[in-house]
């Protein structure tokens with residue numbers, strides 16, 4: 277393959293740094309060195325790095341810092357070769373091969389950190405990504421506590437650092453951030469202090485279906501003088517997340533050396549990582565937190581594997597298929613004015629009336645799902661949803677519609693409401709459980725997802741505070757998660773035709789959701 281070489285400087289330098297950010301020599305197949313510990317089960321550490329580099333189009337090389345006896349369940353012991361031998365490995369590579377990018381993983385102790393830091397300063401001219409590995413997914417320590425200060429001191433010598441939330445707290449020398457906004461602020465402080473770009477990872481956030489990541493550069497060097505670029509992502513429902521941090525940082529080192537842009541690199545890395553997580557369960561490696569499937573996309577596209585996914589994976593795909601619908605819903609005037617409080621109360625009242633009509637019919641469709649359910653538990657779940665839906669309709673009349681001095685019963689369903697309800701009723705006609713539950717799911721899922729953002733807009737003086745606060749009901753989040761699981765189970769049981777019918781029902785309902793939110797303000 278011909279190398280397309282071009283030197284770029286992806287980010288500006290800063291006075292806090294001991295060196296200017298290293299320029300990137302862009303190459304089709306960059307030669308990427310991982311300096312990290314081992315995982316004999318192949319899911320994390322240097323074994324994951326080599327797979328990640330290859331999957332993202334690089335030539336992988338590996339210098340081992342420590343040998344770790346671990347598996348998907350945990351770490352048993354660590355053997356650290358003499359630090360002089362680490363130096364010999366580093367020099368052996370650098371004396372012979374041009375290194376286009378470096379990824380650093382587990383360092384373990386102060387002596388190793390110092391040796392790597394010296395070598396970086398003396399030898400490396402390409403971009404350096406540091407994954408500040410401290411604790412494995414299993415909870416075992418991989419960095420001695422007395423080496424945390426040395427890890428902080430290493431930051432000014434690298435270009436990008438990729439901490440998870442607990443690691444970010446150690447780098448900032450502060451308590452662990454409890455919200456995404458706090459994590460971004462903490463990353464800004466670390467970036468300003470050390471002059472390094474911080475890739476903040478949302479994998480450890482709790483109580484949300486989102487899994488965001490962000491690039492933070494206090495010097496505003498992210499292009500267009502930006503100091504923050506966020507990447508939304510959907511959390512894949514899997515326990516097989518062993519080595520995600522290792523794999524992401526190696527992918528970043530490889531992709532920045534291919535494109536010259538940290539932002540582009542993260543966009544591509546996240547898409548690839550999400551897909552690799554979605555195919556993780558199919559690998560069936562180990563009984564603990566198993567590895568991700570680094571080559572899933574390549575294997576499927578080359579016809580090597582069928583790409584048969586588990587139900588949750590298929591649903592994540594549907595959710596991504598409606599990403600544009602969700603983005604458009606977020607930007608609808610009804611939604612933005614509801615969030616900022618400028619929504620015309622008459623338009624709100626009209627929406628509530630249509631919502632009441634919708635809920636009454638939706639309740640009957642949920643009752644149909646209950647009637648068709650294959651297990652007693654699912655029967656109860658949908659019946660409970662049906663009851664909740666009709667109760668919500670009555671509550672609208674008792675409270676909201678009274679507050680807004682209108683009587684919902686006089687109002688006719690709009691063409692949009694009618695079209696949505698016709699679609700839901702049509703999904704019930706042939707007694708196909710999968711089709712019914714796929715059709716009702718967007719109402720749960722989109723409402724829950726949008727609600728998470730609307731709750732954030734609420735405050736004591738907000739004119740719609742009482743309404744926005746209803747989105748925060750944890751029972752709804754639980755019901756949404758269960759509805760997703762049930763539909764995932766149904767799709768896993770369905771054949772190809774059944775899956776296609778379910779997907780079409782889901783996508784159509786999502787489109788009806790958009791129309792429903794668009795209608796109050798045209």
Ligand SMILES: Nc1ncnc2c1ncn2[C@@H]1O[C@H](COP(=O)(O)OP(=O)(O)O)[C@@H](O)[C@H]1O
Pocket residue numbers: 439440441477478479480487488489509510511512513514517519520521522524546549550553
């Ligand atoms: N369940 C998940 N679904 C989708 N992405 C995930 C999931 N868990 C982690 N990630 C992503 O994997 C990467 C590593 O995240 P994180 O778990 O925070 O770090 P670490 O593996 O270092 O503990 C991030 O890009 C994060 O967004």
Ligand SMILES: Cc1ncc(COP(=O)(O)O)c(N)n1
Pocket residue numbers: 312313314315320321322344346381382409411412413418517518519520521522523
């Ligand atoms: C050698 C080594 N390096 C890093 C990790 C962290 O893995 P994770 O990405 O799951 O936190 C690990 N378990 N082993």
